[in-house]
Amino acid sequence: MSDKIQLPRPVPGQRLATCVMVLGTSSGAGKSWVTTALCAWYRAQGYKVAPFKAQNMSNNARVVATPDGQWGEIGTAQYLQALAAGCTPDVRMNPLLLKPEADTRSQVVLFGQVSKELTAMPWRGRSQHVWPQIAQALDELRAENEVVVIEGAGSPAEINLHASDVVNMRVARHCQAHCLLVADIDRGGAFAHLYGTWALLPEDEQRLIRGFVLNKFRGDASLLAPAPQMLEEKTGVPTVACIPMQFGHGLPEEDGVFDDRGSAGAGQAVHTTVAILAYPRLSNLDEFQPLLQVPGLRVVWARSPAQLAAVDWVILPGSKATAADLAWMRAQGLDAAVVAHANAGGRVLGICGGLQMLGEALIDPHGVDGNAAGLGLLPLVTLFEQDKLVQPTALVLPELQAPWQALGGAAVRGYEIHHGQTRLRADMQAGSDAKARELLPGMLWQGGNPAVLGTYLHGLFENAAVIHALFGRSAPSLEQVFERLVQGVEQWFEGSN
Structure with a gap:
């Protein structure tokens, strides 16, 4: 096992899995990709690992078996995270999948199957109906594994949705997750995004944020000082990783179309x-x-x-x-x-x-x-x-x-x-x-x-x-992609606490 990385590890004899949750300051911050990398890293340390995302909104879906022997859908991100974790993809890993059909309408898939009842229900009315099943799915995965790596959705500080939240801090509170908050520094304003997100959370939820992650950084990381230290002084939360821009990492984009900057053919003669x-x-x-x-x-x-x-x-x-x-x-x-x-x-x-x-x-x-x-x-x-x-x-x-x-x-x-x-x-x-x-x-x-x-x-x-x-x-095969992610975590999170 790697001793360089100070990410949380299971406690021997612990009945339920240790939960690590990857939150983002926005969509596109890199939650899915970081979650996949952590799944691969924990697997490489010899732990039994599973991914989890309570609710995913995406038209990217994969086919998996359901408990009743049928076939159902989960988000592609959770499917790939399960492969990175070395486990069989399971509908419990993404119990609720929303598939947008128009700007104001989505098809609702619960445990792999289309739910006409939930599809017809107002957005805010769904949470009380689905939360017990979401919590049960997470608890079952916690009982069967040593680590569950959880992905959030959007931002946990979307205060208009906080009361009906079933995917971010309600999940974190339920399992007392060790939460990492990821910001896309390539967009600019990353430190404001991190601080603002943390500041909008109630105090009990702020305490669950254990580390900030700067993602998609281009340049000399030493130039970031003294901002990480100043951010920690204001929040008590350390910046635990700075991840370089990763063109060509080999995983699909979760929230949008990809461009060709990471293409193996970039800069080559095009055939x-x-x-x-x-x-x-x-x-x-x-x-x-x-x-x-x-x-x-x-x-x-x-x-x-x-x-x-x-x-x-x-x-x-x-x-x-x-x-x-x-x-x-x-x-x-x-x-x-x-x-x-x-x-x-x-x-x-x-x-x-x-x-x-x-x-x-x-x-x-x-x-x-x-x-x-x-x-x-x-x-x-x-x-x-x-x-x-x-x-x-x-x-x-x-x-x-x-x-x-x-x-x-x-x-x-x-x-x-x-x-x-x-x-x-x-x-x-x-x-x-x-x-x-x-x-x-x-x-x-x-x-x-x-x-x-x-x-x-x-x-x-x-x-x-x-x-x-x-x-x-x-x-490259997916296993080769996962191996590179493991190597990346070793480099990016070294010295985290």
Whole structure:
């Protein structure tokens, strides 16, 4: 075990796990990433570790087993934190998942399953209903592990939400967590953010803040003095770590699209440019993180037709509001740009909601998503059903026509999360000389224009065989990413107390 790091450790014979909680002064401060690093570090010390986040708001989700033997969803961040901790992802690790469908509406997922009752309930009315179940999930994880690393949400000082809080300080008080407060120093104003957040907390909650963390620092750390010392004099809380800016750390961003500054291809000759459409309700964007690790590959998040002008691929990712995002594409002129790209021989890949957009029509008899005409690049019709299909998927890709032929025969694993059921309509191919093919029923289609491919499989690029087949390169494995995080914690938290 490392003796350099003074992060809290379990007490021998202790009945419940030691809890370490990572809070942030704002969204995007780096909570998810720091939590993952701590999960990996505690695992490396030989402890039995689990992550926990009471409530996550994200359209990035992964499929895990539920206690009743079904399949459910948790936030991608908690899924990856569980892998970093060396444990099996569990719905208790993220008991409440909010999936935004509009600015004022989210689908509520409780213990992996959509709850129509909670979805219809006012925001502030939910806490009294969900807190007992959240507390029970945390207590069960504490009883089964030696360390639970907990992630907060947003800021604990959102005083308009404090009374109905179920994710930040209410959790911290429940388990008397050792809390670390993280600020993004790259934004500026980090010391004010840290002090202001601490100052807005009640005294009993202030005492739970045991360390400040400066994240995303660029420059000479010695220049920070005397600010950390002055901050400690005002609060009694030491600054326990200063983490350098980590471009290319290998984990997906939790709260937004990533840029290409951390790309393995940054500064290299670009052999392939991939444009991913960044519509307002895109989902599961984390599955594209491996593309950043491919040397010489450039990723562009496209919001205008001009950004598709000189790209090799266009990817239509998943969407939590397919019809609305399709309307947004049309308003930007991206629909015509995608069709023009395909007609010029450029590759087009649609995944889940993106696949549905490539078809002829979206039909929504139950008011799940909305009705819309598709882009017409695949002769498909999607019917939205009330119940969501959530399941892991493993398959062997069949023979594909060029330019996707390199994928033929690849064994891949991924997952499905969708309300829509999509079918090939033979009558819609009547006027086509080269007809589309349903390669795997309900799962994979290649267009009459073979450059167009659509699938319901999320996680395609997370398969090393796919990356190698398409680009002749490899990307670092998650275990390699976790090993680097452990080394980072050893460096950044050395001498903390």
